[in-house]
Amino acid sequence: MVLTGALSGCSGVQSVFNAQGEASTHLRSLIFSIVGVCTLVWFLVVLMMFAALIRRRSAEGAHDGEGGKRRITIAISAALAATVVIITGFTIASFLTTRSIGDGEQADVTIEVHAHQWWWQFIYLNTDGSQGFVTANELHIPVGKKVRLILKADDVIHSFWVPSLAGKQDLIPGRPNSLVLDAGKPGVFRGQCAEFCGLQHSHMSFFVVVDTGADFVKWQDVQRSDAPGSAAADALAGKAIFMEKPCAACHAIRGTEARGIAGPDLTHVGSRRTIGAGLLENTRGSLAAWIADPQTLKPGNNMPNVPLTSDELLRVSAYLESLK
Amino acid sequence: MASIPHKNHLALIVSCLVVAASSAALGWLRTPRQYRTDPPIMSALEHYRLMPNKISGAPPEVYFAIGKPYELTAYDMSQGKRLYSWFGCASCHGDGRGANGPSFIDGWWIYGPSMVSIVASIHDGRPHGMPSFSDKMTIDEIWQLAGYVKALGAYSPSLSAPQRNDEKHTRPAENRGPAAILFEQGPTDKNVNRGPSP
Numbered sequence: 001m002v003l004t005g006a007l008s009g010c011s012g013v014q015s016v017f018n019a020q021g022e023a024s025t026h027l028r029s030l031i032f033s034i035v036g037v038c039t040l041v042w043f044l045v046v047l048m049m050f051a052a053l054i055r056r057r058s059a060e061g062a063h064d065g066e067g068g069k070r071r072i073t074i075a076i077s078a079a080l081a082a083t084v085v086i087i088t089g090f091t092i093a094s095f096l097t098t099r100s101i102g103d104g105e106q107a108d109v110t111i112e113v114h115a116h117q118w119w120w121q122f123i124y125l126n127t128d129g130s131q132g133f134v135t136a137n138e139l140h141i142p143v144g145k146k147v148r149l150i151l152k153a154d155d156v157i158h159s160f161w162v163p164s165l166a167g168k169q170d171l172i173p174g175r176p177n178s179l180v181l182d183a184g185k186p187g188v189f190r191g192q193c194a195e196f197c198g199l200q201h202s203h204m205s206f207f208v209v210v211d212t213g214a215d216f217v218k219w220q221d222v223q224r225s226d227a228p229g230s231a232a233a234d235a236l237a238g239k240a241i242f243m244e245k246p247c248a249a250c251h252a253i254r255g256t257e258a259r260g261i262a263g264p265d266l267t268h269v270g271s272r273r274t275i276g277a278g279l280l281e282n283t284r285g286s287l288a289a290w291i292a293d294p295q296t297l298k299p300g301n302n303m304p305n306v307p308l309t310s311d312e313l314l315r316v317s318a319y320l321e322s323l324k
Numbered sequence: 325m326a327s328i329p330h331k332n333h334l335a336l337i338v339s340c341l342v343v344a345a346s347s348a349a350l351g352w353l354r355t356p357r358q359y360r361t362d363p364p365i366m367s368a369l370e371h372y373r374l375m376p377n378k379i380s381g382a383p384p385e386v387y388f389a390i391g392k393p394y395e396l397t398a399y400d401m402s403q404g405k406r407l408y409s410w411f412g413c414a415s416c417h418g419d420g421r422g423a424n425g426p427s428f429i430d431g432w433w434i435y436g437p438s439m440v441s442i443v444a445s446i447h448d449g450r451p452h453g454m455p456s457f458s459d460k461m462t463i464d465e466i467w468q469l470a471g472y473v474k475a476l477g478a479y480s481p482s483l484s485a486p487q488r489n490d491e492k493h494t495r496p497a498e499n500r501g502p503a504a505i506l507f508e509q510g511p512t513d514k515n516v517n518r519g520p521s522p
Contacts, residue, residue: 155490173490249411249460262410295360302406305463307363 013207014163014190020210022166022182023101030097034090041086049142101166107148107180109141115151115158115171115193118200118301119264119277133224134252136264138272139208140223142216143186151177159195162208168194190278194300199300205278222324226255227267230322238319241312246304253323263303270323276301288317355484357388357399361464367391369463372440381440387467394471395439401486401498404472407465411457413473419494420476422503426452427479429495429509437477442470472498479504 012018019028111121122139124132127202141147151160153171158177161168164187169179193204211219230236239256242248248258251304254267269275277299280286294303308316361369368386375381394400410416416425426434435441435450446466449456457466475482475498485499496502 244459246460246462246465293360298355299359300402304465305360305363305366306462307366 009136012190013188014192016019016163016321018164020184020187020189021162022167022184023180024164025184026097026101027167030094033093037086037090045285077274096300098167101180106146108145109147110150111139111141111147112150113139113160113161113171115153115197115204117155117198118193118204118298120204120206121264124223132255133220133267136272137221137274137277139191139206140211140216140219141181141183141208143183144213145182145209147181149179149181151179156197157195158193158197158204160191162189162191164189164215165191165208165210170195182209183208186210186212186215188273200298203277203279207273207278209273222271223268227253227323228239230319232318232319232322234315235322236319238312238315238317241308241316242319245308245312245316246306247316250303266320266323268323282322284317287320291316291320292312306324339437342455351353354402354410355393355397355518358393369467372443374440374444378435378444380436380438381444383443385440394467395474396484398484398486400468401475401484402432402477404468404470405463405486405498407461407469408472411461413469415455421495421506428473429503429506431479433477437474439467439470439474442473443467445512446470446473472510475499479507 016024016028016031019025024135040270042320110125112125114121114123120139122135124135128133148173149160149169151169153172153173155173157173158171159168162172162181165181165183166179169177187210189208189210191206193201197204199312231237242253244255248260249255250260250263251266252259252261254265258266270282274280275282275286275290276294279298280290291306291308293305294301295305328378368384371384373382382473395402398427416423417428420428422428423431433441435445439481445454446461446469447458447463461469465507472486476487477500478498480497481501481504485497488497496505
């Protein structure tokens with residue numbers, strides 16, 4: 001029962017045991033081999049202990065003889081040597097595993113990851129290294145390709161962790177790090193900031209969507225384009241409100257006059273699965289709830305409560321929902 | 325030394341524990357952070373009153389009722405510091421020492437050093453290039469930013485400080501009263517609009 005409960009968390013979207021990437025598969029084998037050998041050693045030790053407890057005490061003075069002493073010396077030396085060999089083996093295995101991952105000189109896709117308190121910014125770079133397009137809190141990568149992430153932080157130290165795809169890697173202000181993702185099969189995997197970074201550290205998650213090659217190209221074309229225009233009256237009115245209120249000072253929507261840099265790029269916010277860095281499912285209702293009172297839903301985040309009437313709120317949320 | 329602690333040692337240990345416990349209690353009693361400004365307080369914060377010459381004036385009553393947080397708490401000042409960089413203040417005012425715009429720490433305040441003057445400058449803009457931020461920032465953000473700018477131009481060191489810089493320091497830290505350190509007497513005052521001098 002306990003085991004079932006403990007293991008039920010191991011098959012989900014955020015699990016080391018559900019390894020789908022090259023690096024995470026290596027890491028999983030390392031974990032399994034270390035746990036396996038340690039379990040074996042533990043059983044051996046317990047077995048010996050019970051044997052010693054059960055064994056009938058032999059005639060007195062048996063251990064005082066030269067033979068007894070030598071036997072003890074041999075047993076202790078053998079145990080010590082085995083310990084040294086096992087620990088050295090672990091060290092070498094762990095060194096080889098961590099050295100083989102994170103080697104991304106010939107990456108097919110390069111993405112800059114900027115961690116902010118408390119959300120993720122993904123800047124897709126073109127092949128010549130220039131900036132392609134910007135998105136937030138949802139990373140799309142092609143299956144079977146080497147994706148190199150350049151990890152940067154702008155405020156405090158964060159850590160990028162998608163257990164199903166790779167190990168943790170810190171994002172440190174002023175020191176770019178690098179991580180390579182190489183997903184083996186399409187799917188959706190959850191990632192999470194793994195270094196305490198302040199009040200809303202727990203609400204700093206994101207999704208990695210592993211697409212097939214064709215789907216990725218399609219997604220990339222959509223994301224590259226400017227924000228779609230909408231014919232709906234609600235959305236049009238919402239756009240006007242968005243531009244005249246403080247929204248546009250912090251958020252950018254490509255193809256409009258909104259060019260803020262402090263908050264997430266909202267050009268295609270309607271196409272994302274969640275809002276608020278994995279806080280809420282992305283629906284028109286949750287968009288409205290988030291805009292109406294971000295400080296109650298995620299206290300301390302940097303989005304202010306912008307005073308809006310209920311009509312304005314309805315229209316702005318309709319506009320954001322239309323940005324597919 | 326005997327293994328049983330001497331009486332004086334015991335007193336030392338006890339006093340150390342008392343000091344540790346009381347500093348922990350002080351840390352726990354630190355100024356609470358106010359993340360969410362209540363909407364009625366937000367709308368009341370809009371109603372500051374300026375003197376007819378647009379220099380200084382009276383803050384809204386509610387500002388005293390909530391305990392002047394924007395000048396006093398480190399959290400609001402830190403938020404103000406973030407807003408200072410996010411909203412491009414540095415493009416005209418530099419690190420506080422001015423560039424195209426006036427300096428905050430040379431000892432001169434064109435419109436005086438009061439919170440209301442600074443809030444009004446940010447909210448409504450000022451002649452000769454200071455734009456209005458009323459449609460770019462919410463009113464509590466404007467008060468946070470004003471609190472930071474006021475700390476930047478303060479003549480006396482303060483107990484509450486905003487976050488430290490990640491980059492190299494180009495001027496004394498905000499809580500050290502940089503204006504007192506970098507004060508310039510300057511030539512005789514040419515601008516008749518200048519507010520009171522220190």
